[in-house]
Amino acid sequence: MFRALRWLLKAALVFVAVTVLWVGLYRFVPPPFTFTMLGDVVGGRGVTKDWMPLSQMDPDMPRAAIAGEDARFCEHHGFDFNAIASAAYRNAKGGRIRGGSTISQQTAKNAFLFQGGGYVRKAAEAYFTVLIEALWGKRRIMEVYLNIAETGIGTYGANAGAMRYFHHDASRLSPTEAARIAAVLPLPKKREAVSPDGFVRRHGNRIARYVGVVRRQGLDACVR
Numbered sequence: 001m002f003r004a005l006r007w008l009l010k011a012a013l014v015f016v017a018v019t020v021l022w023v024g025l026y027r028f029v030p031p032p033f034t035f036t037m038l039g040d041v042v043g044g045r046g047v048t049k050d051w052m053p054l055s056q057m058d059p060d061m062p063r064a065a066i067a068g069e070d071a072r073f074c075e076h077h078g079f080d081f082n083a084i085a086s087a088a089y090r091n092a093k094g095g096r097i098r099g100g101s102t103i104s105q106q107t108a109k110n111a112f113l114f115q116g117g118g119y120v121r122k123a124a125e126a127y128f129t130v131l132i133e134a135l136w137g138k139r140r141i142m143e144v145y146l147n148i149a150e151t152g153i154g155t156y157g158a159n160a161g162a163m164r165y166f167h168h169d170a171s172r173l174s175p176t177e178a179a180r181i182a183a184v185l186p187l188p189k190k191r192e193a194v195s196p197d198g199f200v201r202r203h204g205n206r207i208a209r210y211v212g213v214v215r216r217q218g219l220d221a222c223v224r
Contacts, residue, residue: 019112019127019128019131020131020135022112023112023128023131023132023135023136024135026111026136026144027135027136027140030051030144030147031111031144031147031148034110034111034148034156035113035114035115036110036114036115036150036156037049037156039114039115040153040154045153045154046154047154047156048154048155048156048160048164049147049148049155049156049157049160050157050159050160050163050169051147051157051159052147052157052158052159052169052170052171053143054139054142054143054146054223056170056171057146057158057159057170057171057173058170058171058172058173058178059215059220059224060173060174060175060178060211061146061158061170061173061178061181061182062142062146062220062223063175063178063211063214063215063219063220064175064178064179064181064182064207064208064211065103065142065145065146065182065185066103066214066219066220067179067182067207067210067211067213067214067219068179068182068183068185068203068207068210069102069103069106069182069185069186070102070103070104071214071219072102072219073102073103073104073138073142073219073222073223074138074219074220074221074222074223076102076104077133078102078104078105078129078130078132078133079102079104079105079126079129080100080102102129103141103142103145104129104132104133104141105125105126105129106145106149107129107132107141107144107145107148107149108125108128108129108131108132109121109125109128110145110148110149110150111128111132111144111148112124112128113125113128132144137222138222138223139222139223142223146158146170147159149185149188150185150188150189151164151181151184151185151188152164152165152184152188152189153188153189155188158170158173158178158181161181161184162177162181165177165180165181175208175211175212176204176205176208178208178211179204179205179206179207179208179211180200180204180208182204182207183200183203183204183207184200
């Protein structure tokens, strides 16, 4: 009994040490590959990515991400409990399932974990979310998010997405272009930012209108 407990304690300490070092490394080094990218490779699809520092990216891109994905990104500490409760209420009423994940949670999942996995993966996501909030800070979280989030099938990051859809890099995105990339983020394997129709067009136009609101109200202050 006590031997088993000691083994479990040692295993837990090793896990914490390894994960803290892993997260600490990514504070300075771009994540070279992710499990989602590996899934594309295994599935026979290529992977296109082109890291761009946030300092070089058009500021309307993080504004569009905040407008479309996480309006309280600069206020919360990784978890927006109001959004989670609201999503749970809408889902209980039926219709299209909505998530309440913040950009921090999505970054933790994209950088360190795999898609799916149920409650075990969600628990690991929460753990890594706490770590990146503590060790990275908001600006680095946004930078990693906008470089590893899938922006189309086999396409990762806002810069690669800009090249794919608009044939120029992410340093000079218009509010509409940034909004269209942000509109793809929730379902990148089913949506296209170029010549969008239906929900993608409506959602992109809505995000484009709120990009200016994010700027004027300083909702992007933590990433400037």
